[in-house]
Amino acid sequence: MKKKDVFYDDKRFLNLPGHSSMANIGASITKEEYGHYPDVSFWIADCDRKVSLDMSLYTEYERDNTLNKLDVMIDFLEKFREAVFVAAQASEEIEKIEAEENEKKDKKKELDEIKEKCENVIVEKFKELAAGN
Numbered sequence: 430m431k432k433k434d435v436f437y438d439d440k441r442f443l444n445l446p447g448h449s450s451m452a453n454i455g456a457s458i459t460k461e462e463y464g465h466y467p468d469v470s471f472w473i474a475d476c477d478r479k480v481s482l483d484m485s486l487y488t489e490y491e492r493d494n495t496l497n498k499l500d501v502m503i504d505f506l507e508k509f510r511e512a513v514f515v516a517a518q519a520s521e522e523i524e525k526i527e528a529e530e531n532e533k534k535d536k537k538k539e540l541d542e543i544k545e546k547c548e549n550v551i552v553e554k555f556k557e558l559a560a561g562n
Contacts, residue, residue, distance in 0.1 A: 434460035436467060443475075450476060469495065 440455035452475040461468045472481035484495035 436460070452476070 435457065437456065437458040439457075440453055443452040443454060444450050452473075454473045456471045457469075459468045459470075466486050469484040469486060470481060471484065472479055474480070482498070484498060485491040486495060
């Protein structure tokens, strides 16, 4: 395909830098090989899986439907992001609670060990006292 036949071509990686997955999202609008309508394609991929949507512009109804598909996906992703954000905040709170509980368990274990040592010292002192009589 010639450069002038590509009207739009974009691909972005979805993960943060340093992440091992090659998950990506992309879209292209190219000149149709046979005909004069643009060929519109959208995809999302993660590892070995890829979902692609071709979006027709052949009729007024199909153009409206293609724009509707995009609007629905944008709305869906915005709402899904909000839900994931709330879930992420809840996960963070759970981690804090678990850390506090683990700290309490560690302190209790440490206090139990000190208590046991003190009791052993007291027992030994009473044995020494009893042996001295």
